[in-house]
Amino acid sequence: MKEKLLTYLVCPACSVPLDLSVSSANGKEIVEGKLSCATCDASFPITDGIPRFANLHSLASDKQATAEGFGWQWQHFTQEDPRYAEQFLSWIAPVTTDFFKDKLVLEGGCGKGRHTRLAAEWGAKDVIGVDLSVAVETAYQATKDIPNAHIIQADIYHLPFARIFDYAFSVGVLHHLPDPHAGFVSLSSKVKDGGQVSAWIYGAENNEWITRFVNPVRERVTSRMDQRILLQLSKIPAACMYLATKLVYGPLNKNGKRNSLASHLFYNEYLKSIAPFGWREQHTIVFDHLVAPTAFYISREEFESWWRDIGATDVQISWHNKNSWRGLGTMT
Numbered sequence: 001m002k003e004k005l006l007t008y009l010v011c012p013a014c015s016v017p018l019d020l021s022v023s024s025a026n027g028k029e030i031v032e033g034k035l036s037c038a039t040c041d042a043s044f045p046i047t048d049g050i051p052r053f054a055n056l057h058s059l060a061s062d063k064q065a066t067a068e069g070f071g072w073q074w075q076h077f078t079q080e081d082p083r084y085a086e087q088f089l090s091w092i093a094p095v096t097t098d099f100f101k102d103k104l105v106l107e108g109g110c111g112k113g114r115h116t117r118l119a120a121e122w123g124a125k126d127v128i129g130v131d132l133s134v135a136v137e138t139a140y141q142a143t144k145d146i147p148n149a150h151i152i153q154a155d156i157y158h159l160p161f162a163r164i165f166d167y168a169f170s171v172g173v174l175h176h177l178p179d180p181h182a183g184f185v186s187l188s189s190k191v192k193d194g195g196q197v198s199a200w201i202y203g204a205e206n207n208e209w210i211t212r213f214v215n216p217v218r219e220r221v222t223s224r225m226d227q228r229i230l231l232q233l234s235k236i237p238a239a240c241m242y243l244a245t246k247l248v249y250g251p252l253n254k255n256g257k258r259n260s261l262a263s264h265l266f267y268n269e270y271l272k273s274i275a276p277f278g279w280r281e282q283h284t285i286v287f288d289h290l291v292a293p294t295a296f297y298i299s300r301e302e303f304e305s306w307w308r309d310i311g312a313t314d315v316q317i318s319w320h321n322k323n324s325w326r327g328l329g330t331m332t
C-alpha cells in the first residue's frame with residue numbers, strides 16, 4: 001500500500017478518516033500494518049501490501065462462493081494481452097483514453113487488475129481497484145510499481161470511501177452480485193456531483209440460449225466443481241469456440257463481401273470480437289462463464305431504471321456485441 005492511499009480511505013461503518021500504523025515497509029511500500037477507526041474501534045489489517053476491508057470467512061455463502069471461484073480464476077489466468085486496452089475501451093465506450101487524465105478513479109471488481117493498470121497508464125491522478133476475492137493478490141502484483149495505482153480488498157457493498165471520485169467504472173462484475181442494482185447504487189454513491197459512472201453488464205436480450213441451456217449447467221454443476229477439474233473440463237467448450245472463431249468467424253468477418261454472410265452466423269458480433277484472441281484468453285472467457293455461481297442477465301429496460309434510480313443525467317446506454325449493455329452517466 002502506498003501511503004497516499006490513506007488520504008482517500010474512510011471507515012466503511014462511520015465514514016471518518018482512518019489512522020495508519022505500519023509494522024513493516026519495503027521502501028515506500030507499506031507491506032504489513034493496520035488501519036484503525038478512532039470512532040468505532042474497527043480495525044483493518046494490511047497484509048502483503050493490501051488493505052483488507054473484507055473478511056472472506058464472514059461473508060454470506062453466495063458471496064463467498066463467488067469470491068472463491070473468481071479468486072481461483074484470477075490467480076491462475078494471470079496473463080496480460082495487448083488487446084485488453086481496445087477491449088476495455090469497447091466496454092466503457094464512449095469513454096476514451098484522454099478521459100482518464102488527472103481523474104480520481106474507482107474500479108468496482110478489478111479482478112487481476114488489468115483495467116486498473118490501464119487507467120493508471122492513461123493518466124488518472126490515482127486509480128483504486130477494489131475486489132472482494134484473492135484476485136487482489138494478482139492485481140497488486142500487476143500494479144504495485146505504478147505510483148498512481150492502488151488495490152484494496154473490499155466488498156462493493158461496503159466501500160471505504162466518501163463521495164470523492166471523478167469517475168467509477170465496473171466491467172463484468174455487477175451481474176455476478178447477489179443484488180446487481182444495489183451494487184451499482186453503492187459504487188455510484190462514491191462519485192461526486194458532476195463525475196461519471198460506467199458499467200458493463202450481461203444483457204437479457206439475445207442471450208436466451210445461455211439462460212435456458214447454459215445457466216442450469218453452470219448453477220448446478222460447473223460452479224460447484226473443484227476449480228482444477230473445471231479448468232480441464234472447460235477446455236472442451238473452449239476448444240470448440242477457439243476452432244469456430246479461428247476457422248469461421250474470424251476469416252468470414254475479415255473482408256467486406258463475406259461480412260454479409262457472417263452477419264447471419266449464430267452470435268456473430270460476439271464471436272467476431274473475440275476471434276483475434278489466442279487460446280489462453282479464450283479459455284479464460286469460457287472458464288469465467290462456467291465458474292460463477294451467480295450471473296444475472298439484465299434487460300435494457302431494467303438497466304435504464306438503474307440510472308434513473310441514481311439520478312444520473314446525460315445517460316448513454318448502448319448495445320455491445322449484441323449481447324450486453326454498457327452505460328455512461330453523470331452524477332448530479
Ligand SMILES: C[S@@+](CC[C@H](N)C(=O)[O-])C[C@H]1O[C@@H](n2cnc3c(N)ncnc32)[C@H](O)[C@@H]1O
Binds near residue numbers: 110133135155172173
Ligand atoms: C468476471 S470478473 C471481472 C474482473 C475485471 N473487472 C475484469 O474485467 O477483468 C468479476 C470480479 O468481481 C469480483 N467480485 C464479485 N463480487 C464482488 C463484490 N461483492 N465486491 C467486489 N468485487 C466482487 C470477483 O472477485 C471478480 O474478480
